[in-house]
Amino acid sequence: MNTGKKKLNMWLVLTLGILALFLIFVVFPIGLILYKSILMEDGSISFSYFTKFFSKKFYWSTLINSFKVTIASTFVSAVLGLIMAYLLRSIKIKGSKFLNILIVISYLSPPFIGAYAWVQLLGRNGFITRIINTLFHTQFSGIYGFAGIVLVFSLQSFPLVYMYVSGALKNLDNSLNEAAESLGCSVVQRVWRVIVPLITPTLLASSLLVFMRVFSDFGTPMLIGEGYKTFPVLLYSQFMGEVSTDDHYAAALCVIVIVITLVLFFLQKFIGNRLTYSMSALKPMESQKASGLRNVLAHGFVYMVTLVAVLPQITVISTSFMETRGASYTGKFTLENYKNILMPKNVTTITNTYLFGLAAILLVVILGVLISYLTVRKKSFLTSILDTLTMFPYIIPGSVLGISFLYAFNKKPLLLSGTAIIIIISLCIRRMPYTIRSSTAIIGQISPSIEEAAISLGATERKSFIKVTVPMMMAGVLSGAIMSWITLISELSSSIILYTSKTQTLTVAIYAEVIRSNFGNAAAYSTILTVTSILSLLLFFKVSGNNDISV
Amino acid sequence: MSVAINIENVVKRFGKDTVINGLSLDIKPGEFFTLLGPSGCGKTTLLRMIIGFNSIEGGQIKIDGKVINDIPTNKRNMGMVFQNYAIFPHMSVKDNIAFGLKNRKVSKEEINKKVDEILKIVKIDHLKDRMPQKLSGGQQQRIALARAIVIHPEVLLMDEPLSNLDAKLRTEMRNAIKQIQQQVGITTVYVTHDQEEALAVSDRIAVMNGGVIQQIDTPKHIYQRPANIFVSTFIGLSNVINGVLESNDNGKAQVRIGDYRFTMSNIKKECTQGPVKVSIRPEEFIINKETKEGIPVVVKSSVFLGVATHYFLETKDGQDIEVIQDSDLEELIPNGTLIHLKVQTQKINVFSEDGSRSYIDRGGRA
Numbered sequence: 037m038n039t040g041k042k043k044l045n046m047w048l049v050l051t052l053g054i055l056a057l058f059l060i061f062v063v064f065p066i067g068l069i070l071y072k073s074i075l076m077e078d079g080s081i082s083f084s085y086f087t088k089f090f091s092k093k094f095y096w097s098t099l100i101n102s103f104k105v106t107i108a109s110t111f112v113s114a115v116l117g118l119i120m121a122y123l124l125r126s127i128k129i130k131g132s133k134f135l136n137i138l139i140v141i142s143y144l145s146p147p148f149i150g151a152y153a154w155v156q157l158l159g160r161n162g163f164i165t166r167i168i169n170t171l172f173h174t175q176f177s178g179i180y181g182f183a184g185i186v187l188v189f190s191l192q193s194f195p196l197v198y199m200y201v202s203g204a205l206k207n208l209d210n211s212l213n214e215a216a217e218s219l220g221c222s223v224v225q226r227v228w229r230v231i232v233p234l235i236t237p238t239l240l241a242s243s244l245l246v247f248m249r250v251f252s253d254f255g256t257p258m259l260i261g262e263g264y265k266t267f268p269v270l271l272y273s274q275f276m277g278e279v280s281t282d283d284h285y286a287a288a289l290c291v292i293v294i295v296i297t298l299v300l301f302f303l304q305k306f307i308g309n310r311l312t313y314s315m316s317a318l319k320p321m322e323s324q325k326a327s328g329l330r331n332v333l334a335h336g337f338v339y340m341v342t343l344v345a346v347l348p349q350i351t352v353i354s355t356s357f358m359e360t361r362g363a364s365y366t367g368k369f370t371l372e373n374y375k376n377i378l379m380p381k382n383v384t385t386i387t388n389t390y391l392f393g394l395a396a397i398l399l400v401v402i403l404g405v406l407i408s409y410l411t412v413r414k415k416s417f418l419t420s421i422l423d424t425l426t427m428f429p430y431i432i433p434g435s436v437l438g439i440s441f442l443y444a445f446n447k448k449p450l451l452l453s454g455t456a457i458i459i460i461i462s463l464c465i466r467r468m469p470y471t472i473r474s475s476t477a478i479i480g481q482i483s484p485s486i487e488e489a490a491i492s493l494g495a496t497e498r499k500s501f502i503k504v505t506v507p508m509m510m511a512g513v514l515s516g517a518i519m520s521w522i523t524l525i526s527e528l529s530s531s532i533i534l535y536t537s538k539t540q541t542l543t544v545a546i547y548a549e550v551i552r553s554n555f556g557n558a559a560a561y562s563t564i565l566t567v568t569s570i571l572s573l574l575l576f577f578k579v580s581g582n583n584d585i586s587v
Numbered sequence: 588m589s590v591a592i593n594i595e596n597v598v599k600r601f602g603k604d605t606v607i608n609g610l611s612l613d614i615k616p617g618e619f620f621t622l623l624g625p626s627g628c629g630k631t632t633l634l635r636m637i638i639g640f641n642s643i644e645g646g647q648i649k650i651d652g653k654v655i656n657d658i659p660t661n662k663r664n665m666g667m668v669f670q671n672y673a674i675f676p677h678m679s680v681k682d683n684i685a686f687g688l689k690n691r692k693v694s695k696e697e698i699n700k701k702v703d704e705i706l707k708i709v710k711i712d713h714l715k716d717r718m719p720q721k722l723s724g725g726q727q728q729r730i731a732l733a734r735a736i737v738i739h740p741e742v743l744l745m746d747e748p749l750s751n752l753d754a755k756l757r758t759e760m761r762n763a764i765k766q767i768q769q770q771v772g773i774t775t776v777y778v779t780h781d782q783e784e785a786l787a788v789s790d791r792i793a794v795m796n797g798g799v800i801q802q803i804d805t806p807k808h809i810y811q812r813p814a815n816i817f818v819s820t821f822i823g824l825s826n827v828i829n830g831v832l833e834s835n836d837n838g839k840a841q842v843r844i845g846d847y848r849f850t851m852s853n854i855k856k857e858c859t860q861g862p863v864k865v866s867i868r869p870e871e872f873i874i875n876k877e878t879k880e881g882i883p884v885v886v887k888s889s890v891f892l893g894v895a896t897h898y899f900l901e902t903k904d905g906q907d908i909e910v911i912q913d914s915d916l917e918e919l920i921p922n923g924t925l926i927h928l929k930v931q932t933q934k935i936n937v938f939s940e941d942g943s944r945s946y947i948d949r950g951g952r953a
Binding site for chain 1: 637640660661662663664665668669670674675676677686690691701731734735738740744821864
């Protein structure tokens, strides 16, 4: 588009500015990690940190453990998510809207809260454990280690697969189903031979998200893993450990994580691209009333899974009103926990969470809209670099980002560690790829001729962007922003590394209280977080006007 | 107040591809001018060069004598109607139409007056305060037209504005566009690949192919006296048959197709004997059932369409021929019948063997 050199410059300046931001806050910290991982203390370059990792079983076994729990939980999540999505889309389930909201809520709380709640239920001294042991006179000692981690992760992550697959099923034209049926396919064959192949790319993409989330989460294995040490736990203890910390070794561990997620990302892209079909449903699948045993089984399954998935939330909310003595409950109702956390001394925790979240959202939305506009409408060599660069945080786990930020911004002129800014920026960068992707999709639906029309009617490029493009994007961007907000306020893995006593957020506080066995306070904090999430979710439904959620 | 558009030797490149290489064209003030051609012929590219969405790599475009190459689109004062209408979905009908006026800092009262005026002209004044999303294609088209005209542009540009409408609405809208254009009197450049539409609305048509203009003429001449084989087959239907120009003396030319010889009186003097392409439209044949004079063909099938009857025939070389006759009371000619076809020598066209030049003398016209 040639509308004068002066106007082109505006976009160029923006591109360069955003590029500079990403160079400082993504490329520089990650580059530093790479450099640190091969820099010895005497200043020479060597791979000895990597050799150290792979030569001691104490170290490399954590990687094996991580793969075991991640593969197991991803598999269970994918199966559960697929079945739940198919059942809810194909069979009329009573109260399905409500169930849908419950499933989303169970996903929106941070995984470690699930871990801590399940310890309350099925731990050594848990409610359910005690009931089992009294009823059956057994010596069941609770689920910890592998089983516990997989339980928590699966229940926490299947909603993600569920949401993605449910969206894909909605785009699946029912006539495909009917065609298969008319050609003599049974129900099971239909699912297996028509539906599953068509939604495989979606299933893969969402499974990858689950995989990366589970692989890099350290809160859950920390709380419920006991002796079962996973890679993020090792990483965290190497970096934050009370006994000894080794920056360079931690950097090497970060590099290993990045390489693994990078490989997975490209693998998923490669397989996904080969299997993608473009579909648009003229006649979407409609849920039908099932009868007899099928109906009972479907209802039973869906309600069971949903109930188990929200059980941690129920536990947390109810224990928040229970009196505690040390780490155990007395069984009496109390508001003491709320009094403890809402007393003046600690209120900043809550305000911090809201402020950081809002600031990050504002930044993410403005930058996200600009970046996606630049990469879609102002294609050039620079914007394609921007496109790649802004997607990069997608594959960087939160803890790695947190560590790299601490390395990069702990001295002048970029002394940011300990400030609120560093937390806001890290939240912003973690969320950026998602916002850009959704904004890009929204812009893709706006025909370029709409802007050309505005320009032909005498508007400048800036004016047509502000008056025409932005308002048209607003509804989609706003609902995306609400979802981002919910994910950001429950972020733990980078905040836990970057926080100081002044910049503590809700999730960090919950984690700290759980570690200190102050379960009452933890429950009260968690309840505040959950209630905020639920209210935001309701707002999302109101703004977006539908029940479809993409995260 | 109407202005002329002069396009002089313009060049358009996309990367290394040269799409238009030195094209020239003059559009008269107030004219309804159409760029017609198959998709990919460069017609939309040229239109977007005029409005300024495409840069100009060589040559110049003048509006009213002024070179506009370096004027940004938003200062060119041209109205454009887009293929997909490009109605702003978040603005009411009135706000859509007022958008351009607001950019021109027109006063509120003036805007209201002008918007009401134009709404009446395009006959959608009852939709003034509606949001556009629920309106029909034809109504959206009228908004787009009103929005482009209301700013009193020097030039009105339309890029396939009717291609998203259904057949009936298309006919209705093309009449409306033509009528409104005449009423407002703006120099208009119209892009389409639909030849019937082009013939119906245009004062003059430029037929384009491969970035090159094949012919510029009135609809009637384009149809009846195409400049080359491309135009004769792209506009309407033509049966192209190999023939021979046997002699050309004193304004009497002998043309032969197979064993069928006929005389033509409008072949250019300078054309000498040799092989030619004869282009005959389906309605320019005369079916000869009595004698053996004419091109021998066998009837393969026929379709009765009320007003006319179409015959699909085959020559003995295996070439397909289509003939259209006014329907009469006689029975259709049965399939498999051998008949002979004569031609209306005044109407048919003769081209050089490579199809690039017309042999027809049009009394001074190219």
